[in-house]
Amino acid sequence: MKSDNENHKQVSLDDLFALKRAERPRDEFWDDFQRQLHVRQRAEAIEPKRWWFTLPRVLSGLARYQMPIGAAAVLAVTFLSFRDYSEPGFEVIYPEPGLEAAAQVPVVIPVEPSFTMEIAAIEPVIEPPPAATVALPVVIEVPAPSFASSELAPMVVWAGPAILAADIAPAAPTPSALSIAANLAKVEAQRLQVGLLLGEPQVELAALVNQSKTLSRVAIPQPSRERLFVYQAPTEDFAMQAQRPAGPDTHGLIARRISQDELYDSVSRVSADGDRLTLKF
Amino acid sequence: MSVISKVFGKPLVSSDERRREADNDGAIVQRVQEGEVAAFDQLVLRYRERVYGVVYNMTSNREDAADLTQDTFIKAFKSINRFQGQSSFFTWLYRIAVNSALSHLRKSKLRTFFSFEKINEDDKTIEILAQLTDKHGADRELYVRELQEKLNEAMQKLSIKHRTVVTLFEIDGLSHEQIAEVVGCSVGTVRSRLHYAKQILQADLQSYLNT
Numbered sequence: 499m500k501s502d503n504e505n506h507k508q509v510s511l512d513d514l515f516a517l518k519r520a521e522r523p524r525d526e527f528w529d530d531f532q533r534q535l536h537v538r539q540r541a542e543a544i545e546p547k548r549w550w551f552t553l554p555r556v557l558s559g560l561a562r563y564q565m566p567i568g569a570a571a572v573l574a575v576t577f578l579s580f581r582d583y584s585e586p587g588f589e590v591i592y593p594e595p596g597l598e599a600a601a602q603v604p605v606v607i608p609v610e611p612s613f614t615m616e617i618a619a620i621e622p623v624i625e626p627p628p629a630a631t632v633a634l635p636v637v638i639e640v641p642a643p644s645f646a647s648s649e650l651a652p653m654v655v656w657a658g659p660a661i662l663a664a665d666i667a668p669a670a671p672t673p674s675a676l677s678i679a680a681n682l683a684k685v686e687a688q689r690l691q692v693g694l695l696l697g698e699p700q701v702e703l704a705a706l707v708n709q710s711k712t713l714s715r716v717a718i719p720q721p722s723r724e725r726l727f728v729y730q731a732p733t734e735d736f737a738m739q740a741q742r743p744a745g746p747d748t749h750g751l752i753a754r755r756i757s758q759d760e761l762y763d764s765v766s767r768v769s770a771d772g773d774r775l776t777l778k779f
Numbered sequence: 780m781s782v783i784s785k786v787f788g789k790p791l792v793s794s795d796e797r798r799r800e801a802d803n804d805g806a807i808v809q810r811v812q813e814g815e816v817a818a819f820d821q822l823v824l825r826y827r828e829r830v831y832g833v834v835y836n837m838t839s840n841r842e843d844a845a846d847l848t849q850d851t852f853i854k855a856f857k858s859i860n861r862f863q864g865q866s867s868f869f870t871w872l873y874r875i876a877v878n879s880a881l882s883h884l885r886k887s888k889l890r891t892f893f894s895f896e897k898i899n900e901d902d903k904t905i906e907i908l909a910q911l912t913d914k915h916g917a918d919r920e921l922y923v924r925e926l927q928e929k930l931n932e933a934m935q936k937l938s939i940k941h942r943t944v945v946t947l948f949e950i951d952g953l954s955h956e957q958i959a960e961v962v963g964c965s966v967g968t969v970r971s972r973l974h975y976a977k978q979i980l981q982a983d984l985q986s987y988l989n990t
Contacts, residue, residue: 514988
């Protein structure tokens with residue numbers, strides 16, 4: 499380009515800006531422009547304003563209160579967060595005495611995806627505790643697994659609110675402790691008979707039991723283990739024992755210590771073997 | 780804009796003229812605010828070409844410029860009741876136009892199409908073109924077209940901020956103070972941006988300019 503115009507005087511940047519300024523639309527353009535502008539003006543005048551169009555103006559008016567509004571928002575979020583956190587995900591309505599009909603509504607507990615338990619309220623196996631420590635008797639019905647060797651009886655779990663330590667009766671022998679003691683007594687009697695026949699020296703079996711850590715733990719369960727008790731279906735003997743009117747209700751007291759939340763959170767593994775169903779907490 | 784100086788090749792409006800315009804604008808704006816909607820047409824007639832020029836030179840697209848100029852006047856009409864008169868009406872209107880153009884440019888950064896207006900050949904432009912070329916007829920038309928493209932390409936190579944300052948100062952003839960008010964920065968920043976932009980343009984249009 500420059501070579502084409504070497505004989506001509508070149509121009510300055512201001513001259514080029516002047517050329518740029520000369521880029522103007524024709525007069526017809528402005529007629530059309532004015533007409534379109536009037537149309538748009540009228541359209542804007544009759545078009546209803548959306549409610550969110552006023553938001554910036556409203557928010558700009560609240561700008562001076564940004565500190566108190568921000569603080570209130572933070573407090574609200576904090577309050578709601580703590581409230582949500584404290585609310586249990588699984589809520590059980592404990593029936594008042596005399597409201598057994600309301601307790602018949604089945605409750606479905608959401609558990610691990612591979613395992614579903616359905617809880618249906620049933621008649622309490624033992625007599626209900628005093629009103630202050632009412633527990634909801636529920637049955638967790640576990641669908642029978644694929645093995646057909648035996649039909650599993652419904653597993654009974656006593657779940658209820660944690661009760662105060664003062665409400666708990668003094669430690670009483672558990673069914674397993676009673677069973678072990680009975681078995682020990684039988685073995686002791688038989689052993690004594692056999693020993694007398696054979697002329698063996700007499701050894702105190704109770705002392706051997708005390709020396710065995712495993713047996714002593716089973717015989718006298720630790721408090722931490724008591725709360726994890728899961729009972730199988732009561733046998734006839736056991737049902738008879740449970741219906742005894744006198745004495746503290748040990749099973750109910752122990753089972754009541756498993757709160758609903760703990761049950762939901764702590765059931766981790768379920769296994770079935772023969773006629774036995776095991777829940778690991 | 781009645782007083783145009785051709786000494787430096789750009790329009791210059793005297794301060795008296797500006798003051799008279801501002802007083803007149805204030806009276807018209809007051810009438811519009813009182814409900815006389817038709818009075819707004821006087822403001823449109825007065826400023827439409829300047830607003831269009833600013834937007835066109837920022838976008839280098841005449842269709843976009845037409846739409847943005849209409850948007851500018853619609854926005855001004857809708858919010859004229861909020862105009863308090865703290866600045867002159869034309870500064871306020873320019874600010875709306877520049878902000879609309881900037882918003883449009885940011886949204887359509889990746890798709891840029893040029894469509895140019897024809898250069899109106901008045902005495903000044905004919906003189907400049909005669910200095911640039913001795914071609915006539917169709918060749919001259921082609922040459923002018925090529926020059927126009929080069930100019931707009933050089934403008935589009937500038938950043939949006941620099942292009943805005945160059946457009947307002949060199950093409951529309953606003954002062955540094957007025958540009959600072961329209962763009963919302965200091966006068967020093969305006970001067971700095973202008974200096975830098977002119978350096979870039981000078982380098983880019985080297986083949987057409989005296990060095």
